[in-house]
Amino acid sequence: MSEKIPKNVKCYDKCSYSIVTFTEYFFFNLGFKVASRPWTTICICWLIVILSAFGFFRFHQEKNPLKLWVPSQSTFYHDTNWLMSKFQNGFRLESVLFEAPDILTPDALKEILKIDRRIKSIVTSEGVGWEDICFKIPEVDSSLDFLYKSKSKNGTVEIFDPSVILSPSAYCKMLESFDSICFERNLLQLWNFDESKLNKLTKQDILDKIDKFKIDPILGNLKNYEDLLGGIVRNETGHIVTATSLHTLYMVYVNFSSVDMDQAGNMAGTADWASLDALEWENDFNALLENISKSDSELGIYYSAARNMDILVIGVGIMVFYVQFVISKLNCVEARITLGCMGLLSVGMAFIVGCGFCSMVGISYGPVHTSLPFLLMGLGVDDMFVILACWEELVSESKLSLEQRVGYMLKHAGVSITVTTVTDVMAFLIGSSTILPSLQSYCLFAAAGVMMTFVFVVTFFIACFTLDQKRIYANRNGALFCYVHQDHVKNECSQRKISNDVFEFLYSRIIFTLPGKIIVILITVVCLGFSIDSTIKLEQRFDPQWFIPQSSHLHTYLTKRTEHYPTAGYEAGVYLGSLNYTNEIQNIRNIVQSLENSPEIIENIHSWLDPFREYVQLNFKKDMFKETLSTNEFNLFLSKFLFSPKGARFQANFRFTDELQCGIPTTNITMSSINFQLRHFDGPKEYLPAMHKAIDIAKNNNFTSGDKFATVWSKIFATWVTDELIDVEVLRNLQLALLCVMICTVILVANLQICFWIFICVLLTMVNVCGFMQRWGVTLDMVSCIGLELAIGLCVDYATHIGHTFLTIQEGSLQERSLKTVVSIGAAVLYGAFSTFIGVSMLSFSQAYTFQVFFKIFALVVLFGMFHGVVLLPVILSFVGPKPYFTHKLVLQTNDVI
Numbered sequence: 088m089s090e091k092i093p094k095n096v097k098c099y100d101k102c103s104y105s106i107v108t109f110t111e112y113f114f115f116n117l118g119f120k121v122a123s124r125p126w127t128t129i130c131i132c133w134l135i136v137i138l139s140a141f142g143f144f145r146f147h148q149e150k151n152p153l154k155l156w157v158p159s160q161s162t163f164y165h166d167t168n169w170l171m172s173k174f175q176n177g178f179r180l181e182s183v184l185f186e187a188p189d190i191l192t193p194d195a196l197k198e199i200l201k202i203d204r205r206i207k208s209i210v211t212s213e214g215v216g217w218e219d220i221c222f223k224i225p226e227v228d229s230s231l232d233f234l235y236k237s238k239s240k241n242g243t244v245e246i247f248d249p250s251v252i253l254s255p256s257a258y259c260k261m262l263e264s265f266d267s268i269c270f271e272r273n274l275l276q277l278w279n280f281d282e283s284k285l286n287k288l289t290k291q292d293i294l295d296k297i298d299k300f301k302i303d304p305i306l307g308n309l310k311n312y313e314d315l316l317g318g319i320v321r322n323e324t325g326h327i328v329t330a331t332s333l334h335t336l337y338m339v340y341v342n343f344s345s346v347d348m349d350q351a352g353n354m355a356g357t358a359d360w361a362s363l364d365a366l367e368w369e370n371d372f373n374a375l376l377e378n379i380s381k382s383d384s385e386l387g388i389y390y391s392a393a394r395n396m397d398i399l400v401i402g403v404g405i406m407v408f409y410v411q412f413v414i415s416k417l418n419c420v421e422a423r424i425t426l427g428c429m430g431l432l433s434v435g436m437a438f439i440v441g442c443g444f445c446s447m448v449g450i451s452y453g454p455v456h457t458s459l460p461f462l463l464m465g466l467g468v469d470d471m472f473v474i475l476a477c478w479e480e481l482v483s484e485s486k487l488s489l490e491q492r493v494g495y496m497l498k499h500a501g502v503s504i505t506v507t508t509v510t511d512v513m514a515f516l517i518g519s520s521t522i523l524p525s526l527q528s529y530c531l532f533a534a535a536g537v538m539m540t541f542v543f544v545v546t547f548f549i550a551c552f553t554l555d556q557k558r559i560y561a562n563r564n565g566a567l568f569c570y571v572h573q574d575h576v577k578n579e580c581s582q583r584k585i586s587n588d589v590f591e592f593l594y595s596r597i598i599f600t601l602p603g604k605i606i607v608i609l610i611t612v613v614c615l616g617f618s619i620d621s622t623i624k625l626e627q628r629f630d631p632q633w634f635i636p637q638s639s640h641l642h643t644y645l646t647k648r649t650e651h652y653p654t655a656g657y658e659a660g661v662y663l664g665s666l667n668y669t670n671e672i673q674n675i676r677n678i679v680q681s682l683e684n685s686p687e688i689i690e691n692i693h694s695w696l697d698p699f700r701e702y703v704q705l706n707f708k709k710d711m712f713k714e715t716l717s718t719n720e721f722n723l724f725l726s727k728f729l730f731s732p733k734g735a736r737f738q739a740n741f742r743f744t745d746e747l748q749c750g751i752p753t754t755n756i757t758m759s760s761i762n763f764q765l766r767h768f769d770g771p772k773e774y775l776p777a778m779h780k781a782i783d784i785a786k787n788n789n790f791t792s793g794d795k796f797a798t799v800w801s802k803i804f805a806t807w808v809t810d811e812l813i814d815v816e817v818l819r820n821l822q823l824a825l826l827c828v829m830i831c832t833v834i835l836v837a838n839l840q841i842c843f844w845i846f847i848c849v850l851l852t853m854v855n856v857c858g859f860m861q862r863w864g865v866t867l868d869m870v871s872c873i874g875l876e877l878a879i880g881l882c883v884d885y886a887t888h889i890g891h892t893f894l895t896i897q898e899g900s901l902q903e904r905s906l907k908t909v910v911s912i913g914a915a916v917l918y919g920a921f922s923t924f925i926g927v928s929m930l931s932f933s934q935a936y937t938f939q940v941f942f943k944i945f946a947l948v949v950l951f952g953m954f955h956g957v958v959l960l961p962v963i964l965s966f967v968g969p970k971p972y973f974t975h976k977l978v979l980q981t982n983d984v985i
Contacts, residue, residue, distance in 0.1 A: 106837040114501025118549060119494035125550035132547040136436045142443030149451035149528070156809050156869065158522040162782075163808045166798045170662060173742050173758040181337040181372060184647055186387030190316070190333045191297070193288045198386055199333070200275055200285060202379060206337070207269075209375060211367045220365045221269035222338040250731035251706045255750035262730060262749055272336040274315055298326055317651030332651040339365045389644040409925055410468060413918045414475055420572055422565030429551040433543040434460070434467040440543075441536035453525045455870055455937050456532055462877060465945075466511065466884075467540045469919030471548060473888060474500040476915030478552075489560070493553055497545065499895070506835045506887045508541040511880030513831055514824040518876040521816050523809065529873050537880075586914035594909050594961070599902055604962050611959055614951075615851060618858025625857055627771055627813045627867035656690060656764040657803040661785050663759045664796025669721045672696075672711050674789050678797070681784045682763060688777040692763040695737040702728045722752035729753075765801060771810050778807050809869065817872045824879050825849065832887060840969040841890040848886040848955040853878060855951040856944060863943050870937050874944035881923065881948045885956030888916045893964055897971045905965040909957065916957055924949045 121128045149155055157164045183202070187195050207217045250258055277296050278284040297312055313319070318331030373390070380388040410427040438460050442452070477500040478492075487495075515537065518530035564570040597603045648655075661678055668675070679694045700711050703724050709716065716724070728734035729741065730749045738747065742758040765781065768774035781799040788797050828849070833842045856878050865871050892912040896904045924946060 106834065110502045110505065110835070111498045114505075114545075115494040115498040117494075117501070117545060118497030119490050121497075121546055121549045122490040122493035122553040125553045128546050128550040132436065132543060132550075136439055139440040139443035139447075142445075142447030144446075145449065146442070146446040147449075147451045149453055149524075152805065154451075155453055155525045157524070157805050158808070158812065159524065160522055161808050162798070163800070163804050166662070166800050167805075169664075169796070170758075170800060179339050179341055181339055181369065182390065182644065182648075183335045183337075183376065184317075184387075184389040184644060184651070185333045185335070186331060186389065186647065186651070187385065188331065189329045190386075191293050191327070191330050192290055193285060193293070195333075195386065196275065196278075196288070196293065197282070197285050199335070200280065200282060202376075202388070203273065203275060203280070203335070205375060205379070206372065209368060209371045211364075211371055213364070213367060215364045215368050217269065217337075217368070220339055220368050221271075222340040223267040223269055248702075248706060248731055248733070250727050258730070259749035270338040272315060272334070274312060274333055274335070277312070294327060332647070334648075334652075339368075341365070387647075389647045409922060410471075413472060413922075419564050419566075420559055420562055423555055424565050425568075426551055426555040430468065430471045430544075430548050431464065433547045433551075434463050434540055436547065437467065437536055437539035437543050438463055440539045441532060444535050444539075445532050450528055450531050452532070453528050455525060455529055455873060458937060458941050459529075459532060459536055461941075462533065463536050463540050465919075465923030465925075466507075466537060466881075467544055468922035469884060470500075470504045470507070470541065470544045472915045472919045472922070473504055473912070474544070474548070474552075476500075476912055480911050489553065489556060493549065493556075497549060501545065502835060503888050503891045504541065504544070506832060506891065507880070507884040508537060509831045509835065510828040510883045510887070511537045511877075513827040514876055514880040517824040517827055518820050518873070520823075521820060521872075523812065523816060523869060523872075526816070526869055526873055526876075530876060533877070586917075587910050590913045591906065591910045594906055598958065598962065599906060599965060604965070607958055607962050611851065611955070614855055618855045621858035621861040622854060625861040625867055627810055627817075654767045656766050657801050659689075659763055659765050659781065659799060659801035659803075661761040661763075661797065661799050663761075665755065665757050665793040666790055666795070667718075667792035668756055668759075669716050669718055670792055671790055672715075676712065678784060678788060679761060682761070682781075685780065685784070688766055688780060690764050690766055692761070694761045695734070695740055695759070696761070698733060698737070699725065699728050702731065702734060719752065722754070726751060726753045765803070771807075774803075774807055775811055778804060813867050813869070813872060817867055817875060820872070821853070821875060821879065824876060825853075828879055828883055832883065836887065836891055836894070838890075838894055838969055840967075841894060844960055844963055845883065845886040845890050848952075848960050849879065849882050851959075852882040852948065852951045852955050856882075856947045859947050859951075860944055863947075865940055865943055868940075870940045871944060874941055878944060878948045878952075881945070882952035882956070885916055885920060885952045886960050887956075888912055889956055889960050890964075893961075893968060894971050901968045902965040904968065904971070905961040908964070909961050913957055917953065920949045920953045 153164065153167055157167075183206075185195070185199055189195070210216045249261070253261070273280075274297075275285075278288070297316075313327070315334045315336075316327070316330040316332070317334070318329075319327055320329045322328050376388060376390040380390075410430060414423045414427055414430075441459075441463075446452070474496060478496045480499070512534045515530040515534035519527050519534065521527050521530070558565075558568060562572045564572065598607065661682070663675065675696055679692070679696055682689050682692050682694075703716075704710050706727075707724060709720075725741075726747070726749075729738050729747060740760045740762065741747070741753075741756060743754045744757055745754040747753060765774075765777060768777060778801075785797040785799045788795075790797065825846075829842060829846050832845055833839065836842055836845070853875070856875070860871065889908055889912065893904060893908045896907050896911075898904075899907065928942065928946075
């Protein structure tokens with residue numbers, strides 16, 4: 088280098104001088120070499136893209152909700168895998184919600200029966216019908232009632248359990264004669280789906296039946312039918328008189344070990360486990376109900392199957408038009424049509440390379456990653472505008488070649504866009520340290536994409552710029568390259584820097600006046616106070632169902648379900664492992680009693696323990712709570728109990744080393760469960776303590792045998808576990824990201840005072856974003872956490888461009904230097920910020936929750952980032968700005984090129 092560090096300079100200033108000189112020298116040489124060999128650079132860039140595309144052979148989009156939203160280190164994650172390995176077989180729900188002013192009328196039930204029959208008559212193109220994919224259980228024959236109950240002479244009811252009074256062979260043969268039917272929860276079961284019976288019904292018949300017969304006539308599924316009704320109205324005696332909705336639930340068989348979530352999952356990562364046959368049947372199920380719901384049916388029909396639609400947002404054309412508007416001039420030669428397209432192409436290339444690299448190293452793509460192209464588009468366009476602004480500020484030197492001028496352009500712009508890129512990448516790398524899988528994956532994809540956007544902007548885009556500038560020098564048309572404008576004269580309008588004139592007027596006449604500065608400071612203070620108050624009220628709440636588009640049938644169904652069943656709780660259970668159950672009965676009893684003593688969080692406990700004890704006590708005259716059964720006795724009694732009319736409903740609560748068989752003692756229990764419901768809670772402050780209390784009830788046991796495993800599990804815990812971690816993760820990641828960003832800024836900007844003011848601007852912006860997003864209805868969840876990670880990198884950009892440019896201006900007072908700063912770079916920063924806003928504004932037209940949240944956060948980042956970086960920071964610097972960098976030539980000697 089031709090420049091030497093001045094003498095009599097303090098150590099930090101020497102360091103600052105060396106860093107600035109080195110980075111500017113590096114970018115000058117990079118720009119010079121790229122401009123000297125533009126076609127070679129373009130070919131190398133495309134070779135990198137092609138090679139990176141091979142990484143897509145290992146591309147994997149994660150659709151398993153367990154691997155997307157639940158930390159792999161969490162107890163819930165391990166418990167879920169344990170349960171799936173023990174259960175292996177299970178079911179998932181297909182739900183239909185019927186709505187009417189009064190659903191309990193003969194006409195309504197008849198129409199529901201017609202729909203039910205159409206559902207059960209669905210046959211897919213592969214020949215799969217309802218009977219092929221449903222979860223089947225045995226049906227109890229009503230003739231069994233005469234054996235089960237009888238009246239004595241004195242009028243008392245005596246119970247004669249056929250599982251005891253009949254020989255095992257006779258009883259088991261009788262059970263084998265029962266049909267296996269599809270498991271469903273359907274009010275029509277009370278009339279055995281018989282149309283002739285429904286035709287004879289009156290309104291009062293329906294009410295009497297529901298009141299009298301509150302359990303299913305199906306073995307193993309004893310439930311209260313009132314649970315299926317919503318909008319219930321009762322009379323003064325407490326009996327049901329009307330209801331506005333009816334839930335019908337169909338259970339589809341699932342073999343967990345055979346499900347491939349890559350095929351069965353959905354793009355939103357919200358699907359339950361299901362076989363491909365079941366999914367094909369669901370597609371026809373959805374299509375049928377969609378057609379019925381659009382018909383003239385008097386019933387409102389809302390349905391749920393685990394699949395939903397993906398929404399594609401296409402808005403690149405808007406950005407192309409905007410880029411042309413900013414970088415082109417109003418004449419045929421200086422219209423940079425191709426250059427604008429090549430700039431956006433460089434963003435696309437960066438996205439391909441970033442995704443290809445991440446896929447190659449085994450990082451999965453997730454549902455929130457679809458916003459990445461819009462993020463990269465905003466950042467890439469921002470860098471392009473800064474580069475072109477520096478080109479416009481260069482003084483035309485006839486002695487300098489195009490290659491040298493391109494080098495000087497990149498020299499001035501390079502440091503500024505490097506700072507913004509490095510800070511963005513560091514923010515994402517810090518974010519990738521999270522234990523939340525989807526957030527971790529997103530941050531790694533984003534870090535790779537942002538880095539490659541920077542690389543292609545300073546190489547591919549610069550090469551394209553060089554070729555485009557040669558076209559301009561040759562007076563070739565901006566659209567038709569082959570056409571040369573002879574004796575072309577640039578019109579005066581196209582050469583005016585209108586944006587610079589506007590900035591100079593606004594700042595010199597308004598903002599930099601004393602009243603203007605006071606107003607800017609007052610606005611800052613008022614917004615800060617308002618934002619602090621709102622930030623304190625910011626709530627953490629996450630629900631994967633928010634990813635479901637509002638236009639989908641599933642979203643409508645969930646909304647109606649909440650409307651008609653506002654206090655519905657959540658299915659849960661205590662799950663016990665391979666214990667010595669004969670010795671652990673008292674400990675299991677303690678768990679059940681603890682559940683019963685927690686009515687504030689738990690309801691509807693369905694335990695097999697007390698019914699089993701009563702069964703043994705009644706039929707075998709032994710009390711398990713007072714005497715210990717031998718292993719053989721326990722296994723024999725349990726087998727009889729599970730095939731008895733009273734105990735058969737608990738078969739689903741046990742898994743054994745071998746298959747359960749009638750008349751044969753059970754083998755060792757590998758898993759058992761006790762079902763209950765968690766109550767409805769209003770928010771994290773209620774349901775997180777409830778979750779921990781329920782889990783503690785199971786964990787705080789005194790088991791001494793077997794694997795000692797015991798836990799409480801509920802599907803809703805997946806959401807609650809994430810909720811619990813979000814606020815901690817957000818705070819930790821934001822603090823670390825802010826720290827690393829400021830360290831990078833100190834190193835690259837190399838001025839402590841400017842870095843301090845940049846830090847203040849970033850901090851104020853983040854507080855404002857958090858405060859106003861709370862007012863906008865956004866909570867702390869997975870998506871907003873990602874948005875806030877992005878916010879740090881974005882809001883650093885605006886203040887850094889202003890701060891760095893201020894340090895390069897050597898002459899004038901503080902206010903004059905501040906004015907020159909905003910006039911020279913302010914327009915580029917504004918255009919870059921507006922490009923980001925345009926990119927995210929396209930997201931606002933989507934109904935997808937991810938895009939809606941990103942739009943809100945990015946809009947706030949652009950608004951407050953621009954205010955603090957382009958308005959507040961220049962005002963501060965006009966009062967207390969630092970001295971410029973130590974004097975160094977604005978251009979290097981022409982022989983300084985390596």
